[in-house]
């Protein structure tokens with residue numbers, strides 16, 4: 001690993017094969033994957049339909065260019081717009097890029113409406129990606145400050161705080177958009193109050209602002225709806241997604257409707273790889289599988305099972321502060337930062353988990369996990385937490 005830049009502190013394990021919710025390391029040891037590559041391999045590893053779509057497409061054509069028509073990209077755009085209630089899509093290769101497109105779209109939209117310095121409202125604890133623009137929208141000072149000066153023109157308010165948004169609306173007249181996550185992912189699986197998204201929607205409608213949702217992590221079925229906003233019965237103006245869309249093939253998407261869908265014009269934005277044949281073939285197979293395998297209902301059912309099991313098993317355990325979940329997006333917040341390396345301890349027991357800021361255990365298991373595997377995940381996590389007590 002010495003030839004790699006040291007951007008990641010990696011665990012001492014190398015996987016070489018996967019199947020469903022299981023990964024196998026180069027010693028042949030099996031692990032239960034409760035993270036899905038951070039909500040990417042939502043259909044599990046080596047999903048047959050996705051594998052077939054990728055191999056068949058690779059046999060025919062991987063890439064041409066956005067200088068030409070790309071029929072699978074057009075088909076994917078129609079399918080995604082149909083699912084999301086949007087009109088148009090711009091394809092890129094990652095979540096950060098999907099947000100970059102949204103930020104650029106909002107600025108253009110502002111200029112088109114004669115706003116000289118169009119501002120975008122973002123929230124505390126937000127994570128929008130690591131490129132300079134997306135990082136400027138991100139909150140965490142630890143990952144921002146080494147790279148300053150960052151992009152200007154963002155207003156930051158507390159998450160889940162409609163009054164703060166109202167206040168800002170009274171004070172600033174150069175705001176053109178609000179960019180938020182429907183549930184904070186990297187921020188600790190924070191689920192806002194019911195009515196938060198519809199409240200943002202009303203304020204945006206009144207002010208003429210674009211409501212832009214970052215569904216990079218929450219999208220593609222993770223919460224039991226294709227997009228998380230669909231559980232509140234509202235439509236944003238812009239939605240970004242990536243992670244689970246290609247089940248491991250890199251693809252990002254920025255969806256928009258109405259006037260927002262017309263903001264980016266010919267030549268104003270682009271991507272060499274974005275929406276190429278291979279990525280789009282994978283994403284189409286993902287969408288088809290989510291639909292034909294009834295996975296949204298399954299995510300809701302599994303989510304309930306896991307939430308109930310944790311609630312029961314962790315009852316009265318005083319180092320647990322809160323159990324938060326929506327579908328298969330699960331966070332267990334501890335009362336205080338852990339003193340042990342829970343990720344390493346879980347790995348030793350054959351379970352892959354993630355811990356946010358030493359305090360919130362994050363579980364994002366694949367949708368194809370069995371009830372038995374889900375309960376095993378609950379079991380291992382429960383014993384790790386109970387052992388923390390010492």
Ligand SMILES: *Cc1c(COP(=O)(O)O)cnc(C)c1O
Nearest residue numbers: 094095096127128129185216217
């Ligand atoms: C992961 C994530 C991103 C960044 O996606 P990349 O593909 O890593 O660039 C942006 N927003 C949210 C909410 C995320 O969870």
